[in-house]
Amino acid sequence: MTAPSLGTARRTPRLPPVTQMGMLLRLLAVQGSWNYETMNGNGIGFCLEPALRLLPGGRDGEAYREALARQARYFNSHPYMASVAVGALARAELDLVPPTTIERFRTALTGPLGSVGDRLMWAAWLPFCSLLALAAFGLGAGPLAVVCIFLGVYNAGHLALRAWGLRVGWRHGLRVASALANPVLRTGPDVIARAAAVTAGLALPLALYRIIGVGRTLTGGVLVAVVLLALAIVRVRAKLEGWRTALAVLALLVLYSVVRHG
Amino acid sequence: MSVASVVAVSTLGAILGLDTVSFPQAMLSRPIVAATVGGAFVGDAETGLLVGATLELFALESLPIGASRYPEWGSAAVVGGALAAAFPESAAGALPVAVLAAIATAWVGGWTMVQLRKFNAWLAQSRRAGLDRGSARTVVGLQVTGLTADLVRGWLVTAIALLALHPLATAVVHLWMLDGRYSRAAVVTVSAAVAGAAMWTTFHATVGARRLFLGGLVVGLALLLFR
Numbered sequence: 001m002t003a004p005s006l007g008t009a010r011r012t013p014r015l016p017p018v019t020q021m022g023m024l025l026r027l028l029a030v031q032g033s034w035n036y037e038t039m040n041g042n043g044i045g046f047c048l049e050p051a052l053r054l055l056p057g058g059r060d061g062e063a064y065r066e067a068l069a070r071q072a073r074y075f076n077s078h079p080y081m082a083s084v085a086v087g088a089l090a091r092a093e094l095d096l097v098p099p100t101t102i103e104r105f106r107t108a109l110t111g112p113l114g115s116v117g118d119r120l121m122w123a124a125w126l127p128f129c130s131l132l133a134l135a136a137f138g139l140g141a142g143p144l145a146v147v148c149i150f151l152g153v154y155n156a157g158h159l160a161l162r163a164w165g166l167r168v169g170w171r172h173g174l175r176v177a178s179a180l181a182n183p184v185l186r187t188g189p190d191v192i193a194r195a196a197a198v199t200a201g202l203a204l205p206l207a208l209y210r211i212i213g214v215g216r217t218l219t220g221g222v223l224v225a226v227v228l229l230a231l232a233i234v235r236v237r238a239k240l241e242g243w244r245t246a247l248a249v250l251a252l253l254v255l256y257s258v259v260r261h262g
Numbered sequence: 263m264s265v266a267s268v269v270a271v272s273t274l275g276a277i278l279g280l281d282t283v284s285f286p287q288a289m290l291s292r293p294i295v296a297a298t299v300g301g302a303f304v305g306d307a308e309t310g311l312l313v314g315a316t317l318e319l320f321a322l323e324s325l326p327i328g329a330s331r332y333p334e335w336g337s338a339a340v341v342g343g344a345l346a347a348a349f350p351e352s353a354a355g356a357l358p359v360a361v362l363a364a365i366a367t368a369w370v371g372g373w374t375m376v377q378l379r380k381f382n383a384w385l386a387q388s389r390r391a392g393l394d395r396g397s398a399r400t401v402v403g404l405q406v407t408g409l410t411a412d413l414v415r416g417w418l419v420t421a422i423a424l425l426a427l428h429p430l431a432t433a434v435v436h437l438w439m440l441d442g443r444y445s446r447a448a449v450v451t452v453s454a455a456v457a458g459a460a461m462w463t464t465f466h467a468t469v470g471a472r473r474l475f476l477g478g479l480v481v482g483l484a485l486l487l488f489r
Contacts, residue, residue, distance in 0.1 A: 028286035033408030035382035036329065042386060042393070046405045049398055065396030072393050072401050076329075079287055122325045123464055126289065130318055133294050137315045138482075143298045143307035146315075154289050190468055197471040200461045201478025204454055205486050207315055211357075211450045213443055216486065225451045230458030237463065242323050242456035243333060243365060249452050250362040253445075257355060260439040 012171050015051065015090070020166065022050040023086060027162055030082045038074045044086060045072030051090035067093045070102065076110050078117020083162045085109050087169020088176040095173060105174055112177070116185050121161070124192035129154040131199040138206025263304075263348055263428050271303050271344045272421035279337035279416025283326070283375065284409050291336030293317030297364070300343030309351065310343035313360050317342060319453035320365065323460035334371030337416045338364045341423045345431050355438030358449045359431045367423040374415050382408050 030043035048071045055063040071093070077085055088109070092102050133150035141149065168179040208226070209219045233242045263271075278299070281291040290296065294314040301310015317339050324332040342364025349356040385404060386393070392400030438445070465471040 029284065029405060029409060031287070032284045032405040032412075033382050033386065034283060035379045035386060035408075037383040038386055039329070042401060042404050045393075045401045049401060059398065067396070068398060068401060069394055069396035072396075118327050122327045126325060127322055127461070127464060129289075130292065130294065130322060134315060134318060137294070137311065139485075143302065143311040146311060147295050147298055150292065150294055151288065151290070158288065193465050193468040194471055194474050197461070197465050197468065197474040198478040200457075200465075201475040201480070202482040202485075203478075204458070205479065205482040207319070208450050208454055209486055211312055211316055212447050215443060218443060218447055219486065222447050222451050222454070226454040226458055229451060229455035230462065233455055233459035234462055237459060242459055243320050243368075246320060246452045246456055247362070247365045247369065250358060250365065250449065253358055253440075253448055254355075254362055254434055257358075257440045257445070258434055258437045261437040 013094070015170055016054075019050045019054065023047055023090070024083075024163065024166055026050070027083050027086060027166065030086075031079050038072075039076035040079065040082060041075040042072050044075045044082060044089070047082070047086045048090055048093070052093060054094055063096075066099070070099060071106075075106065077113035078121065080121055080158060080161045081113040081117035081165060083165030084169040084176060084179070085113055087166040087171075088173055089169075091170050091173035097174065101174070109176075112180055116180060119189040120185060120192075121158070124189040124196065125157050126154070128192050128196035128199060129157075131196055131203050134207045135199055135203035138203055138208075138210050140210070263344075263424065267304060267344075268421060268424050271300060271340060271424060272417050274299060274303055275337035275340040275420025276413050276417035278340055279334060279371065279419065280409065280413050282334055282336045284412045291334075291339075293321050293335050293339035293342070293364070296336050296339035297343030297346075300340035301347035302343075303340075304344045304347040306347035306351075309347045309356070312357060313342045313346045313364065314339060316357065316361050316449060316453050317364055319450075319457035322457045325464075331376060332372055333365070333368030334375050334416075334419070335368050337371050337420045338368035338423070340420055341367045341427065344424065345428060348428070349432075349435055352442070353435050353438070354440060354442035354445050355435040358445050359434050359438075361449050361453070363423070363427045363431055367419065367427070370423070371416075371419045374419055378408075378411055378415050381411060 026047040030047055031040050033042045034040050045068055049068060052064050052067045053059050055061060055067060057063055071089060089106065092105060129150055132153060133146050136149045137146050169176050172179050205223060208222055212219055212222065278291045278296045281288060297314030297317055298307055298310040301307050301313065317335065321335050326332055342360045345363050346356045346360035385407060389400050389404060
């Protein structure tokens with residue numbers, strides 16, 4: 001483990017299971033000190049720390065302190081995809097790759113890990129799971145079932161991605177870019193977006209009906225109003241966020257109902 | 263709402279607010295979860311779920327992409343679910359008032375998250391020497407302090423929102439004049455329109471997404487008709 005190498009040229013060394021588990025648990029808190037200066041840089045150092053203890057000299061060694069200082073600097077990525085970076089950087093540090101190479105590698109990782117994670121999780125998987133839960137709600141599922149469906153499905157993907165990222169990062173080291181060409185990461189967002197589109201069509205009328213209560217005519221009228229209002233929001237979206245508009249509209253509704261009482 | 267309820271619901275708001283960004287980002291903070299559990303804490307998970315589903319439609323618009331600023335739905339949805347569940351099921355204005363309270367809280371919560379990030383940056387700057395030395399104590403300390411500060415932030419946001427908005431919501435619900443179904447219809451029109459616009463923005467570039475959406479809509483409407 002101490003001989004210098006660049007990634008996969010030699011047989012993959014083993015990371016002790018306790019260290020792996022420690023890193024995986026810490027990854028859940030990778031954004032614990034997120035800020036506009038160093039982003040999740042300190043979090044990356046925090047997650048790598050258990051692996052860095054394996055460096056020559058252990059926790060009191062010069063190599064440990066130098067590596068930790070290097071890894072706690074600025075870094076930005078999607079929080080779930082940070083596991084890829086943590087795995088790859090741990091491998092590079094334990095392979096005793098020169099610091100300048102590690103720093104260049106760290107900089108190069110930032111962009112891809114951010115965009116891949118945003119497209120896959122925030123723009124596809126999260127809306128899909130959210131719409132799936134709304135569809136279950138619309139079909140009459142109770143509170144426990146809706147919550148379990150949402151959390152179960154979402155976290156199956158979430159935790160699998162974190163665990164995969166750490167494993168693949170460790171296995172490939174500095175050559176981890178090849179792992180980002182994985183078909184799930186490349187075509188997954190489009191496939192999930194299509195599934196989300198079907199689910200959205202299914203969920204919206206059913207969820208509206210359940211929230212409003214009995215009355216199909218009223219639900220039909222609401223659906224027409226929804227389409228017209230949604231088109232209006234799409235047109236002004238660049239200038240105004242929908243939830244801010246909603247805040248104003250609901251405040252007016254509350255005011256109207258109270259004024260009518262007077 | 264009793265002091266014990268406020269403390270319990272605020273603790274829930276703190277934990278779910280922490281989930282938004284800091285730990286563990288398992289989406290416990292999504293409104294459909296947070297409002298349902300908030301309602302359950304006050305004794306009515308079903309009402310909490312209604313508020314949660316409505317807020318979830320709004321939340322589809324504000325996905326936590328990059329370093330963007332967005333409403334903090336975790337603590338806010340707990341407030342919305344708990345407020346709605348505190349009223350009798352027949353109260354016509356409960357849903358609109360709870361949803362309005364939750365959106366306002368989410369707005370304030372989003373602002374507090376920005377302040378927390380500034381605090382974290384200031385703290386990291388002040389511990390620069392320790393970080394440059396590679397001190398594990400400094401790295402772990404920054405992480406633990408950030409997590410603790412976020413937990414306290416979520417608790418305060420929830421507690422202050424509950425204490426400020428519960429009396430106001432009670433007064434408004436008491437004065438509410440509109441029919442319950444029409445009140446809910448108005449709220450859901452706005453929330454579904456926001457969700458629809460968000461979905462359009464997210465998926466319209468995906469090949470076949472429009473046709474698939476329409477296909478799903480036909481199935482959804484058919485299920486509604488033949489119920």
